[in-house]
Amino acid sequence: MTWEHDRYCDELVRQTGLLRAALAGADLSVKVPTCPEWTLGDLARHVGGAHRWAETIVRTQATEEVPDDQVPDAAGPSDTAPGALDAWLAEGASMLAETLRAAGPEAEVWTWAWDRRAGFWARRMVHETVIHRADAALAARAPFTVDDEVAADAIEEWLQIVAYEAASGDPDAAELRGAGRSIRLRATDVPRAQWLIEFREDGFGWRRGAGEGTVELRGPLADVLLAFYRRMPLGAGRVDVVGDAGLLDFWLKRASFG
Numbered sequence: 001m002t003w004e005h006d007r008y009c010d011e012l013v014r015q016t017g018l019l020r021a022a023l024a025g026a027d028l029s030v031k032v033p034t035c036p037e038w039t040l041g042d043l044a045r046h047v048g049g050a051h052r053w054a055e056t057i058v059r060t061q062a063t064e065e066v067p068d069d070q071v072p073d074a075a076g077p078s079d080t081a082p083g084a085l086d087a088w089l090a091e092g093a094s095m096l097a098e099t100l101r102a103a104g105p106e107a108e109v110w111t112w113a114w115d116r117r118a119g120f121w122a123r124r125m126v127h128e129t130v131i132h133r134a135d136a137a138l139a140a141r142a143p144f145t146v147d148d149e150v151a152a153d154a155i156e157e158w159l160q161i162v163a164y165e166a167a168s169g170d171p172d173a174a175e176l177r178g179a180g181r182s183i184r185l186r187a188t189d190v191p192r193a194q195w196l197i198e199f200r201e202d203g204f205g206w207r208r209g210a211g212e213g214t215v216e217l218r219g220p221l222a223d224v225l226l227a228f229y230r231r232m233p234l235g236a237g238r239v240d241v242v243g244d245a246g247l248l249d250f251w252l253k254r255a256s257f258g
Contacts, residue, residue: 005105008122009097015129016093026140034135045076051092054121059099062110127154151225162255172254184213187221215243
């Protein structure tokens with residue numbers, strides 16, 4: 001179940017504020033272990049650029065993908081001072097939230113996915129920011145926390161993305177099939193945060209709720225989210241894998257995005 005549009009807009013600004021807080025005082029030249037081609041500064045520019053790209057798509061009611069060179073100020077400030085980057089991040093999130101509110105969730109715009117409405121970008125940019133906030137926290141050796149409803153919605157959006165990628169012919173995601181196998185995700189700290197991914201001969205389906213799985217990934221909800229998004233090694237000691245660990249590894253290696 002997704003939220004009301006205005007809530008995503010509010011959450012986008014809030015999550016960006018939390019990302020900015022994670023970056024405050026950090027060494028922006030530090031490499032991000034979960035995105036090893038980036039420094040923290042690169043990560044910040046990626047998130048801010050994504051916000052401005054989505055804002056341009058919605059504001060112009062684009063019917064096709066917008067090239068990066070047509071997005072105003074997408075690369076961020078030439079000033080490398082942390083304060084300039086922080087102000088740019090804050091401005092971009094605010095601009096995107098205002099544009100999304102003005103457009104409304106039903107406005108028809110280009111997306112790369114199954115939903116060709118502005119509401120898609122509101123949700124997608126919230127979770128883009130959440131996961132990269134986790135990347136930043138890991139690089140800065142700072143704690144990462146996330147509200148239960150945000151984490152649960154991020155897991156469900158990820159499942160929708162992987163299902164879309166599989167249906168669209170992504171070769172890795174298309175291998176996520178094979179009847180008689182299932183993966184259970186279970187948060188040990190949030191009773192209703194459970195999902196069952198069931199493999200079929202023609203692909204997979206998922207539902208929220210209890211059920212027996214061939215393998216179970218369990219732990220605190222925030223950690224289940226990070227492990228499921230491949231932001232935390234399964235052997236880190238913060239989640240447990242019970243059952244056929246090979247099946248979970250099979251999923252994690254093939255669940256893809258773009």
